[in-house]
Amino acid sequence: MARLVEGRAGLTDRVKISIADHAVGSEGLLTTSGLGSCLGVVIYHPERGISGLVHPMLPRRNEAESRPAERFVDSGIELLVEELLAAGADESALRAKITGGAAVVDFGNDDESIGDRNVAVARTVLADRGIEVVAEEVGGDCGRTVHVDAETGTVTVKRTDGVETEL
């Protein structure tokens, strides 16, 4: 389901990303909404003006190769980085922003919510790859909508409690 936006200018200025989906682009907006416990992980190369967004739902793929890579935080990030490199980004210049990971529904019997685990795994995987996390808007109990300006990597997060943050 990967959609490379680069070179498709004129057709669209927005790419909407669903759950377990991702996109890489150099202009326009990458958007995703309905982020509950899921994450919106943005990775970008500021100087080259290339950004990517992935919307994973669960922390780790655990070698279940038949399952879609973008559904999981670890494999989703790996995939996104590969595509950013293929699109001309330098791994050493990549920066990341993490959004989402809320506990919209309190299941009571969980020690740690899926959202918290997603955030923890994202931090670990990005640190392991040497990608600096420059901003986060995570946790809490509200859903989020995320817009990424592909050219600058500027992220706008709108929460359902009305709070809007620019990262």
Add this chain to the structure above:
Amino acid sequence: MQIDIDSLETYNTLARDGAQSAAESLSQLTGIDTHVEVTNVSLMTPGDLEYEYVGSEFSGVRIELGGALTGETLLTFDEAARSVIAGTLAPEEPTDIRRSSIEEVGNIMTSGFIDGWADHLQTTIDISPPTFLSGSGADVLAASAAAEDEQVFVFRSRVESAAESIDFHILFVPERDSLIEALGPTGEESVSFEKLEVFNEMTKHGAEQAAENITTMTGLETDVEVNRMSFVPIDDVPATVGDRRYIGTVMEYTGKPSGYLAILFDQPSAEAVVDALVPMETEGEWSEMEQSAVKELGNIMTSGFIDGWANVLESSIDHSPPEFVSDMGSSIMSPIVGRMARTQEHAFLLDSMIHTDGDGAFHCEILALPDESELREVLRELLVERADRTQVDPSEVF
């Protein structure tokens, strides 16, 4: 008649790929970049299809299919899509030419949708010339088989443009016997079509009970408008519910089957319900008492909904105390789906919509997600002859 659930997965994938290639045809013809939001296959009565078209104006084409797979497809564009298509392909042209451009686009897109099915079946599927459709609700369905009571499988895809202002729907309603034949030989994992149908009716009965509970508690006259059992790729469940804001409750149930239930009211309906239950005026945020009232209503509706399953199956199903939620539908569903996605790739989504009689201003959705393998087991064990024994009067037991 047995249905192989695994091959239903394959066909759902075909429908998704078909919708994707229809979307690509549209991009090539008009430059509008679109994206398949959801694809699922539902078992429903044809009358419930009407809901797909309620409230907004659509135009599009109906195409009949023949050969290896018989049935019909309905491809409908919303008003914005119609005007962009006609504006791009037939600018400044008279109405009949504009209409013809919609027919032609519909024709090309339907071919794109169907080709994958024909390839999969290694045969040909014939398509009829398109019939132009326009209107809303029942108008769109007027000539189709909507009057029949018999439940049918409906493959539905919703496709949106990236800019979110344009969308189109593709519905594929294969004739039942033709689909079942296409699904091919059935294995051990198959379930009988009759049981699926009966279970769907039991669920409808549960939804009606839940609707009646709303009426008893609040005085609001309600009715079940739509009831369908969908088979959805697990990642698509949140998008199926959509980004609309909802207030309601989430419950986990355990037993046979176990799973999750979300009862979601849109904002005005939640306010109407709370006003009826807690007459005190409050400002802004939901007060403790108001949240408690919504939770108790959710609790009672949950019982109304799942008790029928337990009574017919002669088992018991426990549910957790309700959790109050207020957020986007998709955000509410994502942690539920996250839990289920650990063990299953597809979900049975039982979706019932409750409306007020007449004006339809009231809107409540009951979304049940039973564990897939447990539901298959339930369907195998279901005794069709007990299906009407959903309700038990305590005075007969005590």
Add this chain to the structure above:
Amino acid sequence: MDVLIADDSEFMRSLLREILEGEYSIVDEAENGVEAIELYDEYDPDLVMMDIVMPIRDGIEATDEITDTDPGAKVIMCTSVGQEQKMKSAIQAGAEGYITKPFQKPSVLDEIENVVAG
């Protein structure tokens, strides 16, 4: 007659209180099964109106324990659950009456009268 209400829903407790007040004396309200057992020991009420779906311990477990310690205890299940197997479990646990929510005032008072009359 002293009545103990056990229900995790604040809303439902207030509704029950409204129905019962004036007819009976309400000794206290419990929010879960464990509290119901503790408050039963404390007040020794003539009747318990017991919800089933409650956190910590559910109403059937609480009823079982209450009637074990006090075989004369009178418990009416007051619940949304309308499952036959649950009704049977409630009887086994020692409940003598069963009211399904949503209820109307007369049916609640009738069921109480039935149970109290034995």
